Amino acid sequence: MQPDQTSIAGFAQDDLDPPAGGENRQQFITFTLGAEEYGIDIMVVREIKGWTDTTMIPNAPVHVRGVINLRGVIVPIFDLRARFGVGLTVPTSMHVVIIVAAGTRTVGLLVDTVSDIISIDPKAIRPVPEMGLPTEDQFLEGLVAIENRMVTLVSLAGLFGKSADATKRHFKGDLATSKAA
Amino acid sequence: MAKRILTVDDSKTMRDMVAFTLKKAGFDVAEAEDGKAALVVLGASKFDLIITDLNMPNMDGISLIKNVRAASSHRAVPILILTTESDGTKKADGKAAGATGWLVKPFSPEKLIELVQRVCP
């Protein structure tokens, strides 16, 4: 399934100046986890909603916060902080869930806040340096500097891909190639 | 305005194939799955051509033709019957009942269009 572009078109138009610098620029939605700012490709974002209580999934890894009812569809919610291995989010009504299309699946990412939409030239994306962080590099697509801020771009394929050890047992398989159902 | 054709066949496959070919050639196509259904459709709307199978439940093609020719609404509309080679006598029965022409199954889309244009230009 292709990401639904129409559902975010309004969002993008309201909040953005027309993307300057031509058609090569890529748009990212940025969000925060603590002091860190991350970006995710706007094309995969379906909607953004406030945190609501989830229903737990038995024996799931700790970053799987359970499932919610998104207009009749059962959608799992992943705690990105826990997924990055930097703690566990204690969600409040202030927290935000970014609903994204990960391959054929629709999943929610629990983050602290959504801050901005940025438009960047792919050439400006720099590789992630080896930093010895507890996180794995596979789901970090690159780094980009915006007005003195550093934004880490997150790759969905890396987050839910085969290499994601922490999720291997329960969240197996490559989402991008998982069955269309 | 596009010519309107009614295709009558109890086989969905046949109806689909006939309808697809005719629609692609620019005709408006309606479908009915047997003679009775066809008469209902014909009672509700005007058609420029009827293409009908002969072997159908409820009302077969021969009875359909007789009914169409006997009623005022479509008595002058061309009717093509679908037959197979083995239906030798059927072709004559269809003609006797008032069919305009016939089409022998299996037929190619080109042949179908050619015959349709021959009786319904």
Add this chain to the structure above:
Amino acid sequence: MNSEGEGYPLAQFRKTYFEECTELLDALQSNLDMLSNGSGDAETLHAIFRSVHSIKGGAGAFGFAGLVTFSHVFESLLDAMREQKVSAVPEIVQLLLRASDALADIVNAARSEQSLDAGFGAEIVAAMEEVLAGAADAQPEAAEAATAVTAEPEVTGERRYRIAFTPHSEMLQKANEPLLLVRQLRRLGGVSVEVDTSRIPLLAALDPEAAYLGWTFTLDTGAPQSAIHEVFEFVEDDCDLLVTLPEAGMPVAAATVTATPEFVAEPAAASVAKTAEPAAAVPVATQSIRVDVDKVDRLVNLVGELVITQAMLTEQGTLLPADHYPALIQGIEALAQSARELQESVMAIRAQPVKSVFARMPRVVRDLAATLGKEVRIVTAGEMTEIDKTVIEQLNDPLTHMIRNALDHGIEGPDARVAAGKPRQGTIHLSAAQRSGRIVIEVSDDGRGINREKVLAKAQDRGLVPPGASLSEEEIDNLIFLPSFSTADVVSNISGRGVGMDVVKRNVQSLGGRITVHSRFGAGSRFTLSLPLTLAVVDGMVVSVGKETFIIPLTAIIESLRPRAADIHPVIGRGNVLALRGEYLPLIPLHKCFEVEGAISDPCSGIVIVVQSESAGRVGVMVDELLGQQQVVVKSLEANYDPVDGISGATILGNGRVALILDIARLREIDAEPRPEKPSPIQQFATSEPREEITHAA
């Protein structure tokens, strides 16, 4: 239609064709059964003919040569029967049944693009051809073909033809337009026309529907003469047509044929007079449309959503003071009513008669009876009972197995039957009926019935029943559903496939159904299968464990109770067992299985639900509380997540929250899994306080 033109969706047509074939073969089968048991009439034979004819028609379109050949001979035989050249004596009906089975196989081979053995069906074809040849006035078809092809003399260069054409009135009545014929001729070459008006009568005598004109065309063309005849192909019988080559001074071919006598007997004027009558006589046809199953499934899902939303509103409505919002409360009630009706109507769309499955059973009986040397007939009833398509699709295997079982273990050989004072031929009854929101399917036989002594002895022998336990007759009968239970003294090649009634029971349970057996030794057995009308909705018990809510399918629940401390016994390393009427059931604390915090851990303070599953037997599931019983719409968890052990699906409750549906067959195993303390990020890192961090970030 046999050409693959540009954009011609042949694959789509093929799919439709094979779907249609399935229906046609089912219809063929049930009509043949009617023919064979003598309940058919003239229309039955016509319907049988049409099924084969339609299969052949499509096969020709797709170029399935083998299928065309076989169905052609089959169809010819049926046609001969329609014309009463061959009568439906038992041997012939038997031949038709065999041909129908073979036809099904050939269709299946074409569908799966497999090739059958070269000689497949040859024997049946030969038998059918022999019958046809024997039919007194069966005509060789070659004769017909020969007349269709006339020798075409080689024609080169342009020639001038003279075409004298005088339409009969019948030609116009068949909607053949002379002008169109002229246009057709013009495509062949230059045409000049002379009109003969001599036959036009005085106006008073003129019949507006009659033909009075005649034309003489002069055509210069390089096309062969056959092309001219092709132009007049449809009208040759309804006109005077003379094609000559004037230069040669002789007619090349003549076709002067008068209308067929039958048609003359019914002149136009007579037809006009009858106009009103047939119109009034046309009964309203049952109209139907074909819709993609996907579309219907989508509709079913949407209605499911609607019902959930409605339940949510109803729940919220109860929180309102009714006297303040009377209209709103009324509206919610009306909505609930319409939503329920809508759901039933939508489910009805997907419902199909069980006929499509039942129709396959006579063949199963025939094949197996022949193999076992038994004489058996099958009598079906209630074929038109409707059930959800998804259930029907999964009904075939269990039903086939039950029929096989009845034939193999139930019905005795002909001699044994006669010795027992029964008719040689055994009877299997297969029926379907709708009873209180469920479909009940019964398979009964008049065979030997269940030998309870033997069953009980065997069960005790295998340790399935404690020695000395006293079981009711019903309980003994139902022992046959235990895994790998087989009472046949000799394991025949039918039942020796490692499939027992336990598999049937599991299949039926996976459909949310129940199966029971009633038997009288020496007189026969009756298997009763009770199924939900649909798989999309499950009757569930809503239970709470800590803050979580789960659904347990009602079909699995035997009873629920609050145990007394005296009935709970710890077993070292195995947790607790519950003593219940002399039986010991393993107790499965759901909160432990699923690691739910804040749940009741003392079994005596909570509720134990006794559930039964085939693979895990009877167990007691410990939960905090029973919240109630309700129908829930089953949702897929796997659409966006992976399969979860112990969970069969999810649903959305009236409060909008998701509740998981338990797969009770898996609980015992999950409970037995070692559960080491998993290192979790919570222990490795300090729990973050998001609000504070946001402040930092700002």
